[in-house]
Amino acid sequence: MHSEPILNWFTRWGRAVTRADELISLTDLTIRVPGYERPLVDGVGLSIRRGETLCVVGESGCGKSLTSLALIGLLPPALQRGVSGQLGFDGDRIALDDQRGLSRLRGRNVGMIFQEPMSSLNPAHRIGEQIAEAWRRHNPGDGQAQAVEMLRRVGIPAPERRMRDYPHQLSGGMRQRVMIAMALVNSPDLLIADEPTTALDVTIQAQILELIGSLQAGGEMGVMLITHDLGVVAEVATNVAVMYAGRVVESGPVEAIFGDPQHPYTIGLMSSVPALRGPRTRLASVPGIVPSIETMPPGCRFATRCPFAQPRCADTPPSAEIAPGHSVACHFAPLDERLAGAA
Amino acid sequence: MNEAMIEARGLSKSFEIGGGFLKAPRHLHAVDAVDLTVARGETFAIVGESGCGKSTLARLLMRLHEPSDGSVRVAGHEIARISGQELRALRRDVQFIFQDPFSSLNPRLTVARLVGEPLEAHRPELDSAARRAEVARLLAQVGLRPEHMDRYPHEFSGGQRQRIGIARALASGPKLLIGDEPVSALDVSVQAQVVNLLADLRDELGLTLVVIAHDLAVIRQMSDRVAVMYLGRIVESGPTDAIFTRPRHPYTRALLAAIPGPEGGGQGASLTGETPSPMDPPSGCHFRTRCPHAAEICAGSRPPTETSDSGTSIACFRWREIAEGGDDMPPPPARSAGAERRFHLYRQALAAKDKTDKNQQEGQQP
Ligand SMILES: Nc1ncnc2c1ncn2[C@@H]1O[C@H](COP(=O)(O)OP(=O)(O)OP(=O)(O)O)[C@@H](O)[C@H]1O
Numbered sequence: 001m002h003s004e005p006i007l008n009w010f011t012r013w014g015r016a017v018t019r020a021d022e023l024i025s026l027t028d029l030t031i032r033v034p035g036y037e038r039p040l041v042d043g044v045g046l047s048i049r050r051g052e053t054l055c056v057v058g059e060s061g062c063g064k065s066l067t068s069l070a071l072i073g074l075l076p077p078a079l080q081r082g083v084s085g086q087l088g089f090d091g092d093r094i095a096l097d098d099q100r101g102l103s104r105l106r107g108r109n110v111g112m113i114f115q116e117p118m119s120s121l122n123p124a125h126r127i128g129e130q131i132a133e134a135w136r137r138h139n140p141g142d143g144q145a146q147a148v149e150m151l152r153r154v155g156i157p158a159p160e161r162r163m164r165d166y167p168h169q170l171s172g173g174m175r176q177r178v179m180i181a182m183a184l185v186n187s188p189d190l191l192i193a194d195e196p197t198t199a200l201d202v203t204i205q206a207q208i209l210e211l212i213g214s215l216q217a218g219g220e221m222g223v224m225l226i227t228h229d230l231g232v233v234a235e236v237a238t239n240v241a242v243m244y245a246g247r248v249v250e251s252g253p254v255e256a257i258f259g260d261p262q263h264p265y266t267i268g269l270m271s272s273v274p275a276l277r278g279p280r281t282r283l284a285s286v287p288g289i290v291p292s293i294e295t296m297p298p299g300c301r302f303a304t305r306c307p308f309a310q311p312r313c314a315d316t317p318p319s320a321e322i323a324p325g326h327s328v329a330c331h332f333a334p335l336d337e338r339l340a341g342a343a
Numbered sequence: 344m345n346e347a348m349i350e351a352r353g354l355s356k357s358f359e360i361g362g363g364f365l366k367a368p369r370h371l372h373a374v375d376a377v378d379l380t381v382a383r384g385e386t387f388a389i390v391g392e393s394g395c396g397k398s399t400l401a402r403l404l405m406r407l408h409e410p411s412d413g414s415v416r417v418a419g420h421e422i423a424r425i426s427g428q429e430l431r432a433l434r435r436d437v438q439f440i441f442q443d444p445f446s447s448l449n450p451r452l453t454v455a456r457l458v459g460e461p462l463e464a465h466r467p468e469l470d471s472a473a474r475r476a477e478v479a480r481l482l483a484q485v486g487l488r489p490e491h492m493d494r495y496p497h498e499f500s501g502g503q504r505q506r507i508g509i510a511r512a513l514a515s516g517p518k519l520l521i522g523d524e525p526v527s528a529l530d531v532s533v534q535a536q537v538v539n540l541l542a543d544l545r546d547e548l549g550l551t552l553v554v555i556a557h558d559l560a561v562i563r564q565m566s567d568r569v570a571v572m573y574l575g576r577i578v579e580s581g582p583t584d585a586i587f588t589r590p591r592h593p594y595t596r597a598l599l600a601a602i603p604g605p606e607g608g609g610q611g612a613s614l615t616g617e618t619p620s621p622m623d624p625p626s627g628c629h630f631r632t633r634c635p636h637a638a639e640i641c642a643g644s645r646p647p648t649e650t651s652d653s654g655t656s657i658a659c660f661r662w663r664e665i666a667e668g669g670d671d672m673p674p675p676p677a678r679s680a681g682a683e684r685r686f687h688l689y690r691q692a693l694a695a696k697d698k699t700d701k702n703q704q705e706g707q708q709p
């Protein structure tokens with residue numbers, strides 16, 4: 001009874017998944033930086049099935065972008081040398097330090113969109129040409145027709161004419177549409193979108209999210225969407241991974257994360273977001289800031305900010321599955337009773 | 344004492360764009376005949392999408408821009424006419440907080456200098472020891488520690504830098520703080536800390552706050568009254584609760600509907616198209632090219648501002664007809680009972696931790 005409205009609500013983004021096969025599964029991604037005892041990213045595991053959207057959330061500096069770059073082999077060289085872990089991609093297994101294997105996946109199998117489209121679009125080239133070029137990298141033909149078709153699909157009016165525009169002639173929202181067209185022109189299996197709407201106004205953000213959803217709907221593409229906006233997560237996710245200081249601290253179906261969050265960090269993040277309805281009460285926050293690699297504590301990395309921290313938290317909490325698909329890495333999960341004693 | 348803190352009438356700012364040899368410049372009406380009143384002690388929020396004129400309006404209120412037309416009175420003084428002593432008093436009484444604390448703080452100055460600088464200007468009677476003590480007091484007020492005084496901005500996190508910016512703004516003992524997106528660049532966790540801090544300071548110091556933001560949830564949390572801007576004009580304004588429970592202007596409604604998530608409007612992209620160029624706005628109601636309710640009348644003239652029974656002012660020809668439709672927002676989804684309990688526990692534990700931290704800190708102080 002209690003969770004019914006949630007279930008009713010979370011039905012927007014192509015969730016009628018027909019084939020439930022795993023597209024990617026990342027296991028034990030660890031990134032070490034020479035000279036530091038504790039890894040920057042520590043034992044991250046994620047999986048995405050076809051047709052599903054995994055949202056990765058967490059504060060700035062939690063390792064969201066590094067995780068996505070590691071799984072396509074695009075980490076900066078200094079970090080790439082310290083990578084270990086495994087990637088399963090559509091049945092193949094690739095070691096994350098195998099640069100050649102990962103580069104084969106990119107382009108054709110993986111499309112990418114970033115927060116700032118200007119950093120990925122070439123300001124000196126017409127947008128149509130840039131999309132066509134992305135097509136030609138993996139296909140025969142000049143790609144002109146495909147570029148026009150993609151621009152039309154991402155909702156750019158008069159695409160034949162717009163093909164000739166340069167990036168600076170477009171608004172931020174239009175540029176993001178062009179980025180999406182470029183990322184999807186090769187029909188990738190996986191789309192990685194790193195904060196694709198953060199720089200956009202809310203009405204334009206809604207259009208872009210709807211666009212990504214409609215391009216995915218009914219298809220086989222998996223999406224990994226990185227964001228710090230819990231509203232966006234609730235709107236588009238099938239599954240959620242909450243990252244904190246280089247680890248996944250809680251993960252599970254979106255209904256479980258929002259309806260029954262367990263990790264103190266997830267609860268703290270959610271408590272920090274002001275409400276749009278209901279009584280206005282003082283916000284609870286998460287005190288302090290994310291530790292850096294220099295100040296990373298042993299054991300539970302959230303211990304320096306967690307209001308429930310106990311001596312036992314100096315040991316690393318294992319990730320435990322507390323409900324099907326819903327995992328939490330906290331010594332005291334499921335929290336209820338023991339917490340009441342602790343508080 | 345009852346007079347308004349800010350009273351703006353017909354306030355306008357247009358910028359000249361381009362122009363040159365044999366070519367007339369074009370005009371961009373960044374702020375277009377805006378009326379607003381901010382009462383003493385209230386928090387007044389200005390919301391709207393990028394380029395709608397929020398920052399320009401805020402700068403006009405401080406006379407960082409000269410208006411093209413209209414007037415602004417701050418604490419009863421017509422600010423266009425003041426000079427000398429009075430202008431200095433205005434610069435002391437009205438302070439700004441910026442979005443990006445990093446670019447607004449000189450990286451080569453220590454925190455003691457950054458916060459001490461306005462003290463030198465506005466309280467020259469303090470000697471250097473008294474000034475240092477005052478800086479320490481200001482830092483404590485914004486939740487920083489005295490030992491932070493001799494550090495440089497790059498040694499701080501974004502949230503801490505924003506606290507430094509606030510301490511600096513408070514140094515002159517202002518009556519009015521204007522924040523241009525003061526929490527937009529911060530993570531939600533840190534944003535919540537700064538939102539709470541600003542609310543505490545307002546209550547403790549009796550400040551009036553004007554806050555600019557594009558995040559409606561933040562606005563709702565912080566403000567007593569809200570003005571919604573679109574292309575240089577205020578399209579709807581009024582008490583925060585009234586605006587959020589019964590938005591009347593089609594643009595306000597679209598903004599709320601576009602917020603993602605079960606908690607938000609969650610109605611997806613209710614607006615098509617993008618904001619037109621401010622150089623060439625549509626005739627009549629500027630919103631008509633995107634408004635789902637636009638009719639012939641909307642192209643003719645600027646819509647008059649009318650008052651609703653909930654105390655909001657709406658600039659729309661058709662708001663009465665539109666409001667008839669059911670506009671109650673759906674209830675937010677419920678959490679499990681266990682989750683509710685955990686949220687409650689989290690708050691309790693946080694309060695308890697806060698207390699022990701404070702006690703420890705005080706115990707450590709010599
Ligand atoms: N070469 C490096 N050496 C040490 N630390 C690094 C290095 N490169 C990145 N980092 C750190 O790794 C952390 C994770 O970075 P990442 O960009 O993945 O964070 P994020 O979660 O994407 O944050 P944001 O939301 O700000 O984009 C950051 O704290 C960053 O400072």
Ligand SMILES: Nc1ncnc2c1ncn2[C@@H]1O[C@H](COP(=O)(O)OP(=O)(O)OP(=O)(O)O)[C@@H](O)[C@H]1O
Nearest residue numbers: 358371373392393394395396397398399400557621
């Ligand atoms: N000094 C200037 N010269 C010319 N045009 C300007 C100037 N300052 C602002 N504008 C223009 O005036 C309009 C309003 O700008 P303003 O910065 O006030 O918007 P804003 O609502 O603060 O936007 P944002 O949310 O992006 O900060 C914009 O179209 C902007 O390009």
Ligand code: SF4
Nearest residue numbers: 300303306313330331
């Ligand atoms: S393990 Fe300890 S410190 Fe970590 S989240 Fe759980 S209670 Fe908090």
Ligand code: SF4
Nearest residue numbers: 628631634641659660
């Ligand atoms: S005046 Fe007309 S176009 Fe403008 S908001 Fe009202 S109905 Fe829409």
Ligand SMILES: [Mg+2]
Nearest residue numbers: 064065066194
């Ligand atoms: Mg990132």
Ligand SMILES: [Mg+2]
Nearest residue numbers: 397398399523
């Ligand atoms: Mg601005």
